[in-house]
Amino acid sequence: MSKPFPSDLEIAQAAPMQPITEIAASTGISEERLEPYGKYVAKVLLDETTTAENALKKGSKYIVVTAVTPTPLGEGKTATSVSLAQGMAHIGKKATLTLREPALGPVFGVKGGASGGGYSQIVPMEKLNLHLTGDFHAITSAHNLLSAMIDNHLHHGNKLNIDVRNISWRRVMDMNDRSLRNIIVGLGERMDGVPRETGFDITPASEVMVIVSLASSFTDLRERLARIVIGYTMDGGPITAQNLRADGAMAALLQDAFNPNLLQTLEHTPALIHAGPFGNIATGNSSVVADYVGLEHSDYVITEAGFGADMGAERFFNVKCRTSGLKPNAAVLVVTVRSLKSHSGLYKIVPGKPLPERMLQESPADVKAGAANLVKHIEIVRSFGVQPVVAINAFPSDFDSEHEAIRMIAEEAGARVAIHRGVAEGGAGVTELAEAVVAACDDVSDLVYTYEDSDSLSTKIEKVAKRVYGADGIEVAPAAAQQLAKFEELGFGHLPVVIAKTHLSISSDASLKGAPTGWTLPVREVRLAAGAGYVYAICGTMRTMPGLGASPSAERIGFDEDGQLVGLF
C-alpha cells in the first residue's frame, strides 16, 4: 500500500472487541452450547442437533470464496471473505464466516496471518495465530499416538504382520522443520524399537486434520478414524487404525478439537474458525460441522476454499459438499489488478524483490492480457452449476480504468462483478459486493459434481483434469495404475479424488500462466486416505513439510521494552 496505513497488528490491537458471549448471543447460539476460552474466544459445543438436516431447514444461503490462480502478490482471499461478511451487515443481512484455522509453523517462517487484513480481520489475531484453542495440537497428538502405536506394535513382535517397508503413516508436527522430512527412527539398543525410515509432515497435512474437517458428527469422526489405513501386511492387506486399536484413544484426544471455535471480525461478525487441512495434498477447506452451525444460525454463511477455483473450490464442490450434503448458492472469485497483470505473463515477479516498475503504472491493457485466467476460473465455477461473482479486491495503488477492465472481462464471461474496499474501509466499503452476492444467491444454483461415485478412480481423475482444468487427458504412470487397481480391488473405488498438483497454474506445470491448453496431467503416484475418504493423485512434487528461510520471522518475534508482543506480523 502506498498510503500511510496502520499495520494489521496495530489495527487489530487497537480494535475494541465484544465479549464472545455477546457475539454468540447475537447469532442465536445459546449459552449452554458455549465454552469460553478467555473473553474473546469460545468453543461452540456440538450436539445431536448439529446435522445437515437442521443446517438445511432454515434455507440459509451458502457462499464459497475462491480466487484466480494465486500469484506471489497475494489476492486477499481471506480479507475478501471477512470483508464480505462485514459488508452483509451494512445491507441488513445476517452473515457468519467459516474459515480454516491457521497453522503455527508458517507463523515462524515467512509470515503468518490467515486473519485477513486492514479493517477486515479476524480478532483476536494473536490468539488466532498462536495455539488458538489447541485444536492443531490435539490433532498432532492423535496423529502421533497412532504413529507411536504402529512402532510399538512392531517392537512387541508385529503380530499383525505389518510390512515395515510399506507403512505410509508418518508423524506430524506444527512446525516448519525440513530436517524432519526424512528420518530414521528406532536406532539405539534393542529396547529402543525397530529401525526404519519415515518422516514428519506439518500438521495441516495430517489425515486426522482432514477427518476433523470432513466428519459430519462425532460418531462419523470416530468411524473415519477407525478406517484410516496406515500401511499393509506382508500379504498386501490394509492395516487400519482399528486393527491397532488406536481409534478410541485418538477420538478421546479430539473431543474438544471437534467443536468449532467462535471468534469475531473487527466489526463483530461471528466467525467460526475450524480445522485447516493443506490445500495441496488435502482438501483445503474448513470444517463441515462449522458450516452446519453457521447455516443453522445465520442467513448467509461465507466460507473460503484454498488456492484457486481449480484447487480448493473443486474439492469444496466434489469432496466437501458431497460429504456434507450441503449445496452452495454462489461462489465469489477474488481477483486483483495485480494478479491479472501477473497472469498476463508480461512481468517477471521475484518474491522478496520490488515489483517491476511497469506493473505500478496505469495499464488496463496489461490487465486484459491476463484475462484468460479469470475467464477460466469463471467457467470452472459455472461447470459446477454455481453462480459466480467476481470480487475485485481494490488496492489504493489501482487505477479506475484497470478496475473497469476487470469488470468488462467478468461481464463478458457472464459473471456478476463488484469492487470492494474492505481492507481500507471495512464492511462499509463492501456493500456493492454484498448486494451482488445476495442477488447471485437469489438466482438458481444447482450443484453438479464433476464425476459420479460410481465412476472408476481413473475416470474421476480424468474428468477433473478435462472438465475442470481443461487438460487434454491424463497419463497414469504404471505404478500409479497398479495402485489404482489395488484401491478398487480393496473396495475404495467409490471414493472421490483429490488431485495434488501445483496451485500456481491451472495446469500441472507451475510456469504456465493464464489458462493453459494442450497439456496432459501426469499421475505419478496415487495414495489412499481411507479415513478422510478420498484417493489422492500425486501430479508433481508435493511439499508436506515446509522449511524456514535464511532469516525466518521467528528471529523478529518477541517483546518490546513495554512487554508488548512485536514482530508477529
Place this chain on the structure above:
Amino acid sequence: MSKPFPSDLEIAQAAPMQPITEIAASTGISEERLEPYGKYVAKVLLDETTTAENALKKGSKYIVVTAVTPTPLGEGKTATSVSLAQGMAHIGKKATLTLREPALGPVFGVKGGASGGGYSQIVPMEKLNLHLTGDFHAITSAHNLLSAMIDNHLHHGNKLNIDVRNISWRRVMDMNDRSLRNIIVGLGERMDGVPRETGFDITPASEVMVIVSLASSFTDLRERLARIVIGYTMDGGPITAQNLRADGAMAALLQDAFNPNLLQTLEHTPALIHAGPFGNIATGNSSVVADYVGLEHSDYVITEAGFGADMGAERFFNVKCRTSGLKPNAAVLVVTVRSLKSHSGLYKIVPGKPLPERMLQESPADVKAGAANLVKHIEIVRSFGVQPVVAINAFPSDFDSEHEAIRMIAEEAGARVAIHRGVAEGGAGVTELAEAVVAACDDVSDLVYTYEDSDSLSTKIEKVAKRVYGADGIEVAPAAAQQLAKFEELGFGHLPVVIAKTHLSISSDASLKGAPTGWTLPVREVRLAAGAGYVYAICGTMRTMPGLGASPSAERIGFDEDGQLVGLF
C-alpha cells in the same frame, strides 16, 4: 481396595463441580485476573503483583508434600496432598493446592492419573489428563521451534560455527514413543537439511518445562529462555538460544502457558495446576508463580514434590526455594503400611502380579522391618531445618496395629504423625493430619540449604550425596570432571545442582532398600541446563522418553455406546 468402592473416574464424573468463577471468588482471585477455559478450568493471569514479596507479605504457611522411597504399590502422594487441602477446610483453615500438570504420554501407557484418588481428586479429571489448557503443547512448540532453528541454521551455512557433533538440544513430544529416542534427521536431498543424529525426549524432560516452573516472572522467563545453551562451537564456546535469536518467539509461544491453571478438588478446594518437569533429570516440582499466587490468596499452600524426599523435596529446597525466595514451614512425608512392608526387603513384588500373600496379613513386625527408610526421610527433611509431619495414607486393608507401628517409628524419630483416610472419606477423614500440619507450621522452621552458591559444583554434588543421601562420597568419572571444570570456566559454577539418580532407592542402586550406607555416588556425566539454572549430574541410566507396553492403555480408551468416555482410568 478390598471393599466395593466406585472407580476414580466414576467418583469424578458423579461429582458436582462449582463454576470456576466461584472457586476463584472464594479464594479472592479477582475476575479480571481470571481467563476461563470452559466452565470448570481457568487461567489465573499473572501481573506485576505476582512477586515473592507479595507472596510473603501475608505470612501464609507453605507446606511441601513428599514421601518415602516410592514402591511399585504407590504411596498416594497426590491423593494425600488433595486430602490435606480438603482436610484444612474441615478444621476451619483456608488452603490452596499447587500441583504439577500431568503429561499426556503416560495416559496412553500404563495409566495416567496425577489427579489423586477416591474422594480426594482434582476435577475435571478428563480435562486435567487430556490437554488441560494446552500448556504442555505450548512448551513442546517452544522447545521444537528452537530445535528447528538450530537445524535451519546448519542448513543455511552455519555462520555461528556450531559443532554438529556437540549439540545437546533435542526435540520433545508429549508421547510415549520409544522409536524417537535415537533418530537420524536431515536425510533426503540437499534441500532437506544436514544429516545428524539426535532424538526426542518426552515433554516433561524439556528444559523449557523447567523454565516455566522456575521463572519468577515473565521477564525472568524470557531471560532464562535466552540463556539456554544448546551446544557448542567448534572452538568450545557455548551457543545460546539468544545467539540463534529464538528466545523472543519461544516466549511468544509461552505467554498463556506461563499463567497457572485453576481447578478444584472434589470438595471445591482451589487447586493451581501448573508445569510438570520430570522428577529424575529435572526438578520435579510445580511452578514458582503458582505458589506465589497461592500464598497471596490463601492461609496454607500445599504443594507436592516428585518421588521421595531425597529426590523432589531435596530439589524443592535446594533449587526451587533458592530460586523463588520462599521458605517452607512444614514437610509432609507420605507413608503407607504396604510401602514400609515393601522396604523391609522381606517381599518380592512384581508389578502387574498379585501381591505376596504374606503382605496382606496383619504384621506390625514387617512394617517395623521397613522403618529405616521412613526414618532416613525424616532425617532428610530435618536436615533442611523444616518440620516433618508423617502422614499415614490409610488403606481399607490395613490393620490398626500396623498404623500404630508407623506411629511409633515416626514419634521415636521425633516427627509429628497422623493417619488420614482422605481417599475413602474425603476431607472429613483428614482432620487429624490437618491439625498436625497446622501445629508443625506454628513451630519454628528455618530453611537451611545443603550447600552454598559459592561451593564448587563437585562440592555441591558431594554435599548432597553425603548430607542428604548418606553416601560415603562421590566418584566423578574423568569425562564428568572435565565437564565440571568446563562449566566452572564458562561461569556456571554458581548454579545449584540436580542429581539424576534412581528414585527407587535413596542410593544410586535401585535394588538397595531401606536406608543404604557404605556406598559411593558415581557421577558418570554432567550436563548444563543454563536456562533452567542448574547443572545436573547423571548417576545412572536415565530414561527421558518412555515407551508403550505390549498392551498399552490406549487400546482400551474410547467411547461406549452412549458416547461416554471410557478406559481413561
